[in-house]
Amino acid sequence: MAILVTGGAGYIGSHTVAELLARDEQVVVVDSLAQGHREAVLGGKLYVGDIRDGAFMDQVFGENDIDAVIHFAANSLVGESMLNPGKYFDNNVYGTLCLLEKMNKYGVKKIVFSSTAATYGEPERVPIEETDRTDPTNAYGETKLAMERMMRWFDSAHDVKFVSLRYFNAAGAHENGLIGEDHDPETHLIPVILQVPLGKRAHVGIYGEDYPTEDGTCIRDYLHVSDLADAHVLALKRLREGGESAVYNLGSGTGFSVKQIIEAARRVTGHPIPAVVSERRAGDPAVLIASSAKAKRELGWQPKRESLDVIIGSAWNWFKNNPGGYESKE
Structure with missing residues (x-):
């Protein structure tokens, strides 16, 4: 069984791929290389393409026995999201919808989502806790929150279990x-x-x-990128062991x-x-x-x-x- 890592040629994605490979997992990477780097993928199978491309994703799921997904693929610049929100809703939200629909089509029921603490907006208190109000102040955070909400409805309708990880700065x-x-x-x-x-x-x-x-x-x-990668692997372990959908903050x-x-x-x-x-x-x-x-x-x-x-x-x-x-x- 293989793990599909979307955006696995990006910064945090590539480090998560490295951690999965170190644990002898089979890894399939999908990345458009619009922001990622081919050289960052240290192993597994790399497919270059867009998660919004239905025929391409049919090929990925059809050629591999995929057990779970770790989802990084997204645009993530706060300033750009405010100037071009349409780009962010298209790539982030619509892209996630396309991915979830393919997962449901092929019977893949587990997804770990790389979210953001920007979903909270201006915090009511610090440190921020998972039960705190979510009220994003930028389009990037709004799209990530919409992606989380979409996953909740796919869980309700199709039993697609998810873990969403919210954090600020990888380094x-x-x-x-x-x-x-x-x-x-x-x-x-x-x-x-x-x-x-x-x-x-x-x-x-x-x-x-x-x-x-x-x-x-x-x-x-600020969290070390390899510690964030570890968290994604542990979240996958939780889902494999039958854990329910959940949201977790990752912070110092x-x-x-x-x-x-x-x-x-x-x-x-x-x-x-x-x-x-x-x-x-x-x-x-x-x-x-x-x-x-x-x-x-x-x-x-x-x-x-x-x-x-x-x-x-x-x-x-x-x-x-x-x-x-x-x-x-x-």
Whole structure:
């Protein structure tokens, strides 16, 4: 039996594929390569195509004995989602509908969904818990919430069980040094900071230092990408053991401030990394962190790479060896 990983050539998807392969699982990857990288897929069978293409997905399901799906395929830039919401509802929501319909057609009843803590919007409290109100403030978060709701109805109508994992920021790179983070454009804080010692930018920006936090800068959750991959594998295990559909937050429980991340990057790289403070960005909450108590209790998930220096160190190792991303390997 094989596991289908949609978006498995992307950042978190490729790390999850690596974890599945390490557990001797049969893996089938579907990725359009619009954002993913062929070189990031370390094994299994790769099909290049779009999950909205019915004939293509019939081929994937027809040629493989698929037991379960881990679903990453989605657009995920918050700013872009606000400028082009139609793209996000088409690719994310309609794409998920197409996937669920094919799963139902071929009798595949288990799906692990890579969701986002952006489904909560402005938090009522921190750390955020799974029972808190969901009220997204951007189109990206709205599409992910719609995808979750769709899965609930497919569970009700067709007994398709799902686990949805909500989290904020993935960071770092695999310890094997073969896969890491390569986005264009790059919007994530840690790789943007590391572009300074790589000589790709002169300084890093800090948007506001007057927040009600200890050092005045925003606090966010950061989890090592391999710990997130572990969570997806554990969620799959839960479904295979007959678990009911569920939602889990994945978070550090404490978070890190922007200044803490920059200081850690200075320690790891030995580079001064100049920082320039500018005005706050509209809509940036002071603190966004999630409670992972439920995931730890029910999935047995325990992050193994919680140190900020370890997270940034793994990312720095990847970027030093691959300054042009996966193009460095060509």
